[in-house]
Amino acid sequence: MERAVSLLVKWLAEPDFTELRRAFFEWLSRVFLPVHFPGVDFSKIDELSEVKNMLDVLNERFGTTPQEIADKLQAIEDPIRLKNLHRKAIQIPSIQDFSELLK
Secondary structure (H helix, E strand, C coil), X not given: CHHHHHHHHHHCCCHHHHHHHHHHHHXXXXXXXXXXXXXXXXXXXXXXXXXXXXXXXXXXXXXXXXXXXXXXXXXXXXXXXXXHHHHHHHHCCCHHHHHHHCC
16 A cells, blocks of 8 residues: 555656546545545545655655554544654654554
């Protein structure tokens, strides 16, 4: 999933693809993710790239991010929490400490 999101963010980064990017994100948050994470409300995540950027930071700092962390990040519905976690990912000393933030 992480690789697919990463590729889509790259492919759809051009300003000409803004509407397509938003349409894909709508499908992802309203169809795909609810099937894989039943009971989680994804309607409040406003940017597909937020999770991808955070995973990029974690991968750069700590190597490959464990799938459990990636899954938890992708399931977060609060965009403010995502932004705060992104800031913490830049400064936190270890992937284990970051994982603790997700509990």
